[in-house]
Amino acid sequence: MKLANQSSGVEDSPLTPFLKRLTVYTSGGPFLDGYILTIIGMALLQLEPVLQLDAFWTGMIGAAALIGLLVGGAIFGYVTDLTGRQFMYQIDLVVIIIFSILQMFISTPWELVALRFLIGIAVGADYPIATALLTEFSPRKYRGAMMGLLASAWYAGAVVAGIAGYLLLNTSPDAWRWMLGSAAIPALILAAGRWGTPESPRWLVGKGRTAEALTVIKQVYGSHASLADLDEIPSEKTKISRLLEPEYFKKTMFVSLFWTFQVAPCFAIYTFAPQILAAFHLGSGNDWIIGYAIINIFFLTGTIASMSLVNHFGRRPLIIWSFIFMTLAMLVLGIVPGAPAWLIFLGFAVYAFFSRPAKYP
Structure with missing residues (x-):
């Protein structure tokens, strides 16, 4: 280089x-x-x-x-x-x-x-x-x-x-x-x-x-x-064991748990995107790629927004509120039986948008 x-x-x-x-x-x-x-x-x-x-x-x-x-x-x-x-x-x-x-x-x-x-x-x-x-x-x-x-x-x-x-x-x-x-x-x-x-x-x-x-x-x-x-x-x-000391343990758990809860469903959605979108009837055959592409736009938009929001709201409030909206979105996808396509898509979109502010801090 x-x-x-x-x-x-x-x-x-x-x-x-x-x-x-x-x-x-x-x-x-x-x-x-x-x-x-x-x-x-x-x-x-x-x-x-x-x-x-x-x-x-x-x-x-x-x-x-x-x-x-x-x-x-x-x-x-x-x-x-x-x-x-x-x-x-x-x-x-x-x-x-x-x-x-x-x-x-x-x-x-x-x-x-x-x-x-x-x-x-x-x-x-x-x-x-x-x-x-x-x-x-x-x-x-x-x-x-x-x-x-x-x-x-x-x-x-x-x-x-x-x-x-x-x-x-x-x-x-x-x-x-x-x-x-x-x-x-x-x-x-x-x-x-x-x-x-x-x-x-x-x-x-x-x-x-x-x-x-x-x-x-x-x-x-x-x-x-x-x-x-x-x-x-x-x-x-600095020894790794210091993370277990009272001064750092609570902060370490806060960051680690939020990171884990954000990453697991996000990677599941990406890994099994064709199967998940097909199960929600968001596209037949290979048409699921359209819904997938649109959802990606919300992920990317959330990334860009988070870069400015984090300095305005602060890291801790931003991550907590992002998880509140992500949870509500997952609840819509998981427990609303026979939801119309627009509501399912809205659930994916809201989750995608707030997923990035939740991870960026």
């Missing part, structure tokens, strides 16, 4: 070409997440009869990547603190490319479950790796917008997956192989774009490698930048 050759300091740096490219390629992780977790929904339309999947295997295939995400995110945040951001930033994409291609050659349900789980680990690993790298490079005044783009990228990936799946679905009985293998294409593009990204100067300083950190800072921000421009970097290590 080509580095910028301008700027006066770190926190007050302009949005240089390097920082723009870093934001785009870092957003590739959430993009792949949205793509991989959505394309399986289209592939399952063909996989169910081909592999003779029952409810158990269909659920396992749909959930495998999400379970892998939880494992990858939990483990590799710690690993990247030990080994650095640069190496892990590229190797996780290589893993996604390899396992995505291997999916094309599976012949049994358990093989696909295993590969989806491993892909999920790699995608989950990219969240703490890429987020840390972007946060540690981004100037203060652009940090919120740069992080907000990560939230939007997930839905961009989901939309692209929906389009790809729709176009491939009726091309051949083996189209599912190409759907699953297609994730290797954006992963390969991202891996090429990430090549040459320098190590985080904050991580280097934390490891005592100040000379290397200074070199990176001057390359990225300009010859006038120095280590003094960096935010204060803690000199003492």
Whole structure:
């Protein structure tokens, strides 16, 4: 990745070409997440009869990547603190490319479950790796917008997956192989774009490698930048066990539970979108893609709105009120028997719109 050759300091740096490219390629992780977790929904339309999947295997295939995400995110945040951001930033994409291609050659349900789980680990690993790298490079005044783009990228990936799946679905009985293998294409593009990204100067300083950190800072921000421009970097290590102490436990549970309750139904909707929309009679045959696309617009609109609403209302009130509206929407979908199509669609739309403010904080 080509580095910028301008700027006066770190926190007050302009949005240089390097920082723009870093934001785009870092957003590739959430993009792949949205793509991989959505394309399986289209592939399952063909996989169910081909592999003779029952409810158990269909659920396992749909959930495998999400379970892998939880494992990858939990483990590799710690690993990247030990080994650095640069190496892990590229190797996780290589893993996604390899396992995505291997999916094309599976012949049994358990093989696909295993590969989806491993892909999920790699995608989950990219969240703490890429987020840390972007946060540690981004100037203060652009940090919120740069992080907000990560939230939007997930839905961009989901939309692209929906389009790809729709176009491939009726091309051949083996189209599912190409759907699953297609994730290797954006992963390969991202891996090429990430090549040459320098190590985080904050991580280097934390490891005592100040000379290397200074070199990176001057390359990225300009010859006038120095280590003094960096935010204060803690000199003492913090143990994970501190999260269980009274001071942090309540806050940790608040964030973790809300995140879990937001993610689980959202990913279920995306993974099994064709089946869910068909069950609600929102489109016959392949026409469900129209309802799916419109609902995606509400997800994306909520993402954009949340980036401004969070500063106006505050994080805690925004997340609580968003969950109130999401709950009401799910109640409409779950307990209103024989609801008219417009009410069902409204339930999906309200849930989609408020799902992003619930997650963004």
